[in-house]
Every structure is written in structure tokens, then in C-alpha cells.
Amino acid sequence: MIFRSIKALLFALLSMPVLVWAQVCVEDQSGQQLCLPEPAQRIATLSPGATELTFAAGAGRKVVAGVNHSDYPPAALKLPLVGTHTKVDVEALLALQPDLVITWVTGNPPAQVEMLQALGLPLFAIEPRSFAEVADVLERLSILAGTEQVGFAEAERFREGMATLAEAYLDAEPVSVFYQVWETPLMTINNQHLISKVLQLCGGVNIFADMPRLIPRVSAEVVLEADPQVILTGSVEGLEDNQLDRWKSYPKMTAVAQDNLFFVPASPISRPTPRLIEASRDICQKLDIARAR
Incomplete structure (x- = not known):
């Protein structure tokens, strides 16, 4: 393609579709707000539950690390492991260059979490304690990962499934x-x-x-x-x-x-x-x- 003027070239460039990410901010279950400059692309999950929830929120292809017993869905079995939920191999974790780390409120020791914070890793703490919180966490994770369409649909499926059971056994x-x-x-x-x-x-x-x-x-x-x-x-x-x-x-x-x-x-x-x-x-x-x- 030959452009006959600078003006024509600029017009062509400006007409091209451009993917622009907006900053995403979500509050976690420890009450801390996390803001990412763009949706996460490399996610590490530091508990089996966090791994499963992140996959369910539609972000499985973005998960680059898990911990021992991260066994569901089956795709999680192929993840590189960075230790256990109580003892993370920090060097192995850093080598995978995560731009988001999902922690478990009561599962990951405070000293471990503080160390990761000191290293500047973006942490997002979760631990649903009710049916409503399970759905809510799915939505929040999908916002952070930019997979809202899948995450919100799964959250609604979960709400409807639990509501159906509750009604049946009322x-x-x-x-x-x-x-x-x-x-x-x-x-x-x-x-x-x-x-x-x-x-x-x-x-x-x-x-x-x-x-x-x-x-x-x-x-x-x-x-x-x-x-x-x-x-x-x-x-x-x-x-x-x-x-x-x-x-x-x-x-x-x-x-x-x-x-x-x-x-x-x-x-x-x-x-x-x-x-x-x-x-x-x-x-x-x-x-x-x-x-x-």
C-alpha cells in the first residue's frame, strides 16, 4: 500500500482498530483495593481453591502457576507448581513473572504474604464464606483478568443453581x-x-x-x-x-x-x-x- 501524503498516512493509522486497556480496580476480601494498569495476563494462584475459582472465572489460560493439590479443572494439573499454600518458593514464583497473585485469606501465612507484598507483587486475597461470596469472587476475578463475559455468566449460573436447591429443600x-x-x-x-x-x-x-x-x-x-x-x-x-x-x-x-x-x-x-x-x-x-x- 502506497500513501500519497503524510495526511493520508496519519488518517490510515488513526483508522486502525486499537485495543486500549483501562485501569481495573477491585476490592479483595481482606478489604484492600487492588488497581492494575490493565487486566492481568500472568496469574499465580496460591491455593487449590484460588486456582479452581480463577479457572471458573474464565482466566484459566492466564494462570501461570499454582501450588500443590491444584488439581481442578484437569488443565490445572499441567501448571508449574511453586510450593504449597503454606510455603511458597518465592524464587520460582518470581521467575514466572506474575502480574497478579491470588492469595487465600486464612490459607497463606501472614509472613509469607507480607514478603510477597514487599517484593512489589500485586496481591488479591480471597476466601468465600457464603454462597453469595462465591459468586461475587468469580465476578471480581473476572474483572481483574478481563474475562467478565465468562466470569459473570458462571457467577449467575452458580446463583441460580444454589437458589434452585434452596427452594427445593425449603x-x-x-x-x-x-x-x-x-x-x-x-x-x-x-x-x-x-x-x-x-x-x-x-x-x-x-x-x-x-x-x-x-x-x-x-x-x-x-x-x-x-x-x-x-x-x-x-x-x-x-x-x-x-x-x-x-x-x-x-x-x-x-x-x-x-x-x-x-x-x-x-x-x-x-x-x-x-x-x-x-x-x-x-x-x-x-x-x-x-x-x-
Whole structure:
């Protein structure tokens, strides 16, 4: 193409489509506002939940690093790993040149987070504690990554899926539940934990809802005294293992007598991500089985 004048050349240049990024600013779940000069292109996620949420927000192709146990979606298994959520290999992280680092509010140690801040890395802290916050985090992550179309659509799908379940179980008969997080030491969840909110959505009544700690330790004696109708725990793929065998020693316990010792896939129920729809549906079905017995 030959331009016959400077004026014609300038006109041609100005007529070309130009991609212009605007600064994006979003407040994270620690109350800090993060502003990026343009949507992130190289994202590091420092917890398995953060990895899964970032992919769900449509930004999976922009994720350049994860940590151990970042196993969903399957594409996350191919990510370079920079340590664990409790101990990040800072040198490996810096070598990947992230322009956004997603941290977990209670998962990444404060000293570690402060070190990353001191190095000038843009940090965005997340940790959804409610269904509404899961959807909200999806939207915020998509804004930071410039993937709003996917992120907002996924957030709306999640809201609708959880609302449908809530409506279906609005008048469900209450069922008392003990959710076993860990066998030794014996650990459970209180009312503030997202798993407890799933139980409530399904008509379950968490027998330790009023405990002060999010994940309290309890004794077998207090569980026996509460005599729950159902005992639930997470396992690999929801397959039955030996985690609940101790309770079989108490045949008069209601959950044991009625054969209501249930397993659900651990990863979907333990991470506040869109897979909570399927995890919640599974738990609701387990409680329906208990109601019918």
C-alpha cells in the first residue's frame, strides 16, 4: 500500500482498530483495593481453591502457576507448581513473572504474604464464606483478568443453581448431622463454615453449629451424646473408606442403627467454588435417604 501524503498516512493509522486497556480496580476480601494498569495476563494462584475459582472465572489460560493439590479443572494439573499454600518458593514464583497473585485469606501465612507484598507483587486475597461470596469472587476475578463475559455468566449460573436447591429443600424435614472433617483428632465444623451452610440448605441441622471455632476439635463422647441421625465425611471421589469405622462400635447410635454413615467427594464440598452445586445436591440426596429410613 502506497500513501500519497503524510495526511493520508496519519488518517490510515488513526483508522486502525486499537485495543486500549483501562485501569481495573477491585476490592479483595481482606478489604484492600487492588488497581492494575490493565487486566492481568500472568496469574499465580496460591491455593487449590484460588486456582479452581480463577479457572471458573474464565482466566484459566492466564494462570501461570499454582501450588500443590491444584488439581481442578484437569488443565490445572499441567501448571508449574511453586510450593504449597503454606510455603511458597518465592524464587520460582518470581521467575514466572506474575502480574497478579491470588492469595487465600486464612490459607497463606501472614509472613509469607507480607514478603510477597514487599517484593512489589500485586496481591488479591480471597476466601468465600457464603454462597453469595462465591459468586461475587468469580465476578471480581473476572474483572481483574478481563474475562467478565465468562466470569459473570458462571457467577449467575452458580446463583441460580444454589437458589434452585434452596427452594427445593425449603420445607424439608430437619435431620441432625455430624460432619466429620478429620478422624484423629476428631474435628468438625461450626455454623460459619460453608459446609454447614450446605447442610442447612438441605434441611440438615449441624449438631455443632454453635461452637466458637470454625473447625473445632470435639470428643467422641459429645458426638454420642448428641446422637445425630446422620454422619457425613469427605473422601476421595466419595468412595467409602475406614474414616467412619469407629462409629460402628456404637450400634445403638441413631446414625449407625439406621445405616446413615455417608461419604461425599471431599474436594468439591471443601472448596468454595462452583462445584458446590453438585456437592450440595449430593448431600441433599444423602439426607433424603436418611429421611426415608
